[in-house]
Amino acid sequence: xxxxxxxxxxxxxxxxxxxxxxxxxxxxxxxxxxxxxxxxxxxxxxxxxxxxxxxxxxxxxxxxxxxxxxxxxxxxxxxxxxxxxxxxxxxxxxxxxxxxxxxxxxxxxxxxxxxxxxxxxxxxxxxxxxxxxxxxxxxxxxxxxxxxxxxxxxxxxxxxxxxxxxxxxxxxxxxxxxxxxxxxxxxxxxxxxxxxxxxxxxxxxxxxxxxxxxxxxxxxxxxxxxxxxxxxxxxxxxxxxxxxxxxxxxxxxxxxxxxxxxxxxxxxxxxxxxxxxxxxxxxxxxxxxxxxxxxxxxxxxxxxxxx
Numbered sequence: 307x308x309x310x311x312x313x314x315x316x317x318x319x320x321x322x323x324x325x326x327x328x329x330x331x332x333x334x335x336x337x338x339x340x341x342x343x344x345x346x347x348x349x350x351x352x353x354x355x356x357x358x359x360x361x362x363x364x365x366x367x368x369x370x371x372x373x374x375x376x377x378x379x380x381x382x383x384x385x386x387x388x389x390x391x392x393x394x395x396x397x398x399x400x401x402x403x404x405x406x407x408x409x410x411x412x413x414x415x416x417x418x419x420x421x422x423x424x425x426x427x428x429x430x431x432x433x434x435x436x437x438x439x440x441x442x443x444x445x446x447x448x449x450x451x452x453x454x455x456x457x458x459x460x461x462x463x464x465x466x467x468x469x470x471x472x473x474x475x476x477x478x479x480x481x482x483x484x485x486x487x488x489x490x491x492x493x494x495x496x497x498x499x500x501x502x503x504x505x506x507x508x509x510x511x512x513x514x515x516x517x518x519x520x521x522x523x524x525x526x527x528x529x530x531x532x533x534x535x536x537x538x539x540x541x542x543x544x545x546x547x548x549x550x551x552x553x554x555x556x557x558x559x560x561x562x563x564x565x566x567x568x569x570x571x572x573x574x575x576x577x578x579x580x581x582x583x584x585x586x587x588x589x590x591x592x593x594x595x596x597x598x599x600x601x602x603x604x605x606x607x608x609x610x611x612x613x
Contacts, residue, residue, distance in 0.1 A: 308340045311518065314370040314379035317345040318454040320476050324504050325383045327479075328403075328522065335521050344379050346370060367507075371397055374507065380515050382507045386500025386531055387473070391539040393507070400516060401506040402531050404524040406475035408502040408552060410435060410495045412488035413462065413477070414469035419443065419488060426468035429461065433548040433569045433609075435471045438495050440571025455480055471495075475502040496550035496565045496576075499534035503527050526555050529586050533562045536590025541566065541602060547609065551590070560586055564593040566602035569609070575600045 311332065315325035322343070329341040346369045366388040373379040374397055386402065393399065412419045419442065422428070429451035430436055436448045449467060451458055455476050462470050471490070477483055506522065508515045530553035537551045550565040559580045567574040577596035581589040594602075 308338055311339050311341045311381065311515070312344050312379045313341060314344045314346055314373040314382040316366065316370070317347065320385075320455055320480055321383070323479050324385070328381075328383050328504065328506065331522055332518065336518055339518065344373060346373060371507065374509055380508065380512070381519060384505045384507060385476075386503045386505045386535075387498040389500065389505060389507075391535060391542075396510050397507055398510045399505040399507045401519045401523040402528040403504040403506070403522055405527040405530070406502040407478060407489075408497045409474045409492060410471050410490045410497060410501075411474045411477065411486045412469060412490060413459070413472055413485050414487055416469060417487060419469070419490070422446065422468060427466075429458065429467040429470045432471075432498070434498055434550050434565075434567075435495070437548045437567035437569050437571045437574065438550070438565075439471060440569075441567065441574050442494060442571075444571060455482065459485060473497075473501055492552055492563070496563060497552050499538045499549070499551040500531045501552075503531050505531075529553075529560060529583050530555060533560050533586040533590045536587045537562065537564045537594045537597075538590075540591045540594035541597065541606060547606060549606075551593075553586075553589075555583065556580075558583060560589055562589050562593050564597055566597050566605055568605055573601075573605070575602050575605070 313325045313329060315321050325343050332339065332341050367384055370382040371394055374382055375394065416422050424445050425447055427447045427449050428439060429449050431450045431452060439446060451470065458470055461467060474489060477486060506519050533553040534551035538549055541549055548567045548569055553560050553562040560583055561580040563578040565574065565576050575597050577593045579589060579593050
């Protein structure tokens with residue numbers, strides 16, 4: 307008799323695609339298991355206001371983690387850019403899957419961000435994206451954007467926005483790559499920590515599950531995300547803060563870039579360093595400390611006071 311594994315997932319089209327991708331991979335590797343999905347509505351799914359207003363920490367994952375802790379699910383699949391730096395006691399994310407395109411992209415009838423007319427309305431609810439867009443184009447108007455990928459594209463198509471800034475990975479996974487007009491360079495638009503990477507969360511002491519999901523771990527992606535999240539944790543920057551981090555592996559070393567910015571784009575702090583792969587955690591701390599020495603703490607403290 308096959309063993310049944312249950313994945314806790316949000317019910318948005320992208321979350322279901324991600325959970326089904328993990329399901330297919332696990333069933334292909336392990337003929338002795340069958341995988342079911344447990345669809346759940348998270349706090350973030352029920353809100354119609356920007357997550358920055360309520361504090362975005364854990365709003366995408368809380369209900370999924372509760373399902374793990376009470377035994378309704380064996381694993382949960384997350385977009386790592388939505389996962390808080392601290393996990394509940396008893397839970398771990400031991401598997402980080404191969405990274406999809408990490409960049410943000412420009413979606414519009416216009417050809418590029420630079421070609422938008424003066425004062426055009428751009429949709430994003432990410433302070434990280436907002437700050438970097440305004441640093442490049444301070445004339446643009448940023449309008450909050452909520453909803454799943456399909457909903458966001460529909461709002462663009464009916465004329466609510468002149469353009470959207472979205473994650474390349476989500477569009478590619480859902481088959482909307484043709485909507486991308488421009489891949490934004492990481493030099494201009496640094497991604498969120500963990501962007502493009504799926505993480506698999508489970509109970510810390512569930513050895514059978516740990517063994518089953520281990521083959522899906524992609525070491526290079528895991529090392530890069532470790533450095534990125536280390537930087538974010540050092541800054542105490544939640545998922546919705548104007549903090550960016552992106553790591554690449556070059557010649558057995560990790561090259562990590564970090565960024566903290568004022569939401570209005572008038573001040574953008576950048577740091578970058580490299581180190582050996584085994585020093586991913588300390589590398590994140592070093593780049594974060596560089597940003598703190600430039601004044602990142604003051605920017606983040608001001609934002610916390612406004613909430």
